[in-house]
Amino acid sequence: MMQCSDFIKTEFPLIDDDLKQYVQDVLENGADDFQDSDEIYEAVGEVLHEIAAEKTEKEIRCICDKLLNMLRPTKNTQNTNGLAKVLHAPVHLGSMAANLESTVDDMKSIWVMQRDDSLKVDAKKLEKAQAKLQEKAEKRQKETPRVGNNAPKLESATASQVTSKKEYKLEAKGNNKTQDIRIENFDIAYGDRVLLLGADVTLAFGRRYGLVGRNGLGKTTLLRMISGGQLKIPSHISVLHVEQEVTGDDTLAINSVLECDIVRETLIKREKELSAAINSGSSDPELSTELTEVYAQLQNIEADKAPAKASVILNGLGFDKQMQIRATRTFSGGWRMRLALARALFSRPDLLLLDEPTNMLDIKAIIWLENYLQNWPTTLLVVSHDRNFLDTVPTDILYLHSQRIEAYRGNYDQFLKTKTEKHKNQQREYEAQQQHRAHVQEFIDRFRYNANRASSVQSKIKMLEKLPELKPIEKETEVILKFPDTEPLSPPILQLNDVSFWYESSKPIFTNVNIGANFDSRICIVGDNGAGKTTLLKIIMGILAPTVGMRHSHRNLKFGYFSQHHVDQLDMSVNSVQLLQQTYPGKPIEEYRRQLGGFGVSGDLALQTIGSLSGGQKSRVAFAVMCMGYPNFLVLDEPTNHLDIETIEALGKAINKYNGGVILVSHDERLIRVVCKELWVCGNQSVRSVEGGFDEYRRIVEQELEAAASK
Missing domain, CATH: 3.40.50.300 (P-loop containing nucleotide triphosphate hydrolases)
Structure with a gap:
């Protein structure tokens, strides 16, 4: 490498030490990978041109040839080990193979390059190198936890989204006051698997959406992307995703729900501070004025009715009066999830995200929740597989399939009817187009070489090219579960x-x-x-x-x-x-x-x-x-x-x-x-x-x- 360094210094006397070291490092690290001088030119040619602008590309390439010879002195010897022969006539390999012994040298001269003995691999060195590689692989295997033959991958969901310039400007200026939510042209992937591609979702304020689709297609992931901010929605819209249970501590169940109203909690805290200051003898008139304002605000938000409202929600979800005054740490995980749901219903965010809310509820609580959500005042997006719940609560259905989302008006029962009819129409349209294509193609094939029909054939070809490409309806595979057959037993069982x-x-x-x-x-x-x-x-x-x-x-x-x-x-x-x-x-x-x-x-x-x-x-x-x-x-x-x-x-x-x-x-x-x-x-x-x-x-x-x- 010192030879290369000296050569570079000789050819480029004005090169500074840093650039020379950079070129030297590139050549040193890639010495075993460079196959020809073109690759060296691609690696360092641009740098060499900047150092010596007076040199032509041909001169730089010549320098790269010399650098290759210094790095790989045996690289260009392959053409000198055997005599290259030019074929002046076709060669019949069959006859050459029949006279293999006499023509073996000729065949070698045509097809086989004689290897330089200096390039032969030492068997002992090869064995030693393979042993080292095996040792490294075993070490990596021990350090990396494996399941069977496949190392588990820690995968996570990712999202990308295209935002319109208009919405971006409104958001930047703080002028975006819409309560509707539009998430356009977004993708979601989980690890290497694409869940949604170029999807669009529009959530109109005040409507209730049921998100449905097969297991594993990304419904829960979509909710997490929205609540986690990976998919952008207007910043002034409050979002609450009921996903994790309430942390167990000494807070009473009803107080845990009341704490969700941040405005009310802040006003009550301030009212206590002001009252304590006035009762301790403070004569500051501003404190009395502020206290009057706090009372007015508490009255405006009907703060006195909040405990009764929280109690109604808790009671509907199964918490009797005794349970409502128990500490949250005394409840099991299922009841803490109910508390999380109660907090969400009490706080009434602009967008409420629910994932399988009926899983944690008994039938009485489900019926109560169905009735309660029918009067939900803001936007609701719920993932559920409960048919009765989906027939009762949603005003719209979002159907996730084939990496996209389709919107349907009405409940689940109406969605099924509309989807079935839509798919029938699409299939009819596809089949009709296929018949039309076949009929036109038959005409084209029949008169393709008829000069009198040439213009008609050309117009038919252009017409086929302009037809929209329709695809057949992809039927979802039917789910079949089968329990094992059993031998009958004589009663009593x-x-x-x-x-x-x-x-x-x-x-x-x-x-x-x-x-x-x-x-x-x-x-x-x-x-x-x-x-x-x-x-x-x-x-x-x-x-x-x-x-x-x-x-x-x-x-x-x-x-x-x-x-x-x-x-x-x-x-x-x-x-x-x-x-x-x-x-x-x-x-x-x-x-x-x-x-x-x-x-x-x-x-x-x-x-x-x-x-x-x-x-x-x-x-x-x-x-x-x-x-x-x-x-x-x-x-x-x-x-x-x-x-x-x-x-x-x-x-x-x-x-x-x-x-x-x-x-x-x-x-x-x-x-x-x-x-x-x-x-x-x-x-x-x-x-x-x-x-x-x-x-x-x-x-x-x-x-x-x-x-x-x-x-």
Whole structure:
């Protein structure tokens, strides 16, 4: 390299030390990569031209040739190792191969360059280098956590957006006062996967939007992008996304809700400060004036009515008067999520974002929330897979599919009708155009070489080119779930006789329960949160023993239990196939893949780490794990949480086709109506069967809500 340095100094005597060092470093670092002098010219030629403007490009390229010879002295010897021959006539390789021994030198002279012995690799050195590379690779493998053969990637969602100049100027000047929200031409990706491409969303103030689409397409991610500011909306619009539960501390539940009104809290705090100063003997007249103004502002915002308003919201979401004055730390995660929802409803932001709000609620609270949101005064964007909720609350539906969002007026039922009709029309239009194209193309093919029809043919060709390109409707793949077939068992299958249960040092949860189930059972259990539904399931399965009474079950009864927390307990660091291998070892890979495929987890999806799957996809994996043990009686506790509408429909069909028994705890009204043959209601320390099914139960709940509202 010193030779190159001296050569550069000789050719460019005016070069300063820094530039010389830069050129030298470029040449030194790329010595093994430069294939010819052109690559050296591309790397440093521009710099050399600036140093010596008087030199022509040809002279600089000549210098680059010399630099290449200094860096790679053997680079240009390849043409001297063998004599290049010019072929004056075609060569017949077959005849040359037949006389291989006599013509081998000729063939080499044409096709083979003799290698310089100095370029041959030393076998021992090669072996040593490979050993070092292997050692480095093993070290990297130990330092990097791996799942199977695939290192998990920490992926995150990203968004990009095009903002119009008009809106940008209005926002910059602070003149943007619109309450409508327009997010135009935006993209969202999660890791390497594009979720939305060139999408548009318009949210008109005061309307309620339901965002629907298959699991894993990006609905939750879109809400997070809006609330997190990655997608820009007018800065004066307040946004609240109910996603995380309230932090547990000593704050009372009702005070936790009241704290959301920042204006009211600030005024009350200031009123206390001013009153304390005046009561301590201050004679400053400005304090009295300010206190009068604070009282006026508190009266304007109706601050005295806020506690009653907060109490109504909490009561509607299941908090009785005693619960409202309990510290937030005393509540479980599900109740803290309800508190977060109550805070959002109380604060009334300009844009409220809700993600599966019914997941944490019982049927009574869902009915109350449906009624409350129908009078929501600002803009609402909600992700939900509850068909009844989507038929009751939204004024518009946003349909996410094929990396874009389509807007439909009306509730979910109206959306389905409109979408079906729209797709039928689009398919008819596509088929009609295809027939027209085929007819015109037939004319073109028939008269293409007819001189008398040349002008007609050309006009037909131009007409085809101008036709808009229509595409056939892409049908979404049907979701199919399949529970394993079971062998019938002779009754009695399951019976609880005079069962009472209570935990230590607590009041009874159940007293004198007498219920039974068999393989024909399709039993749905409903009731308020905390009424003991999950406890009843555990007694039925024998996980908990009755305090009083007897549980009888068939000796060959095998339960498949889907817990509402089952999804959260999956190992998030492995993929779905590996999870089944861990749970049920010793089976062929094909059997694990087939099991997952029966629940819609197939292809590359089965090889993704479970932590990267959507909530609905995790639920399907949990179903696959449950059914791999071939149960003959299913106990499903809130199985619809996180499932999309199509999968809930498939779940209902799968339950009806299953030839074992089913006991289901659910708040999804549509699923209950599809599968329920018998309805059990938990409450008041009892379990009773309701004649008239879900319709009768809903009527009872609505009467209770009306009675509570009239108090």
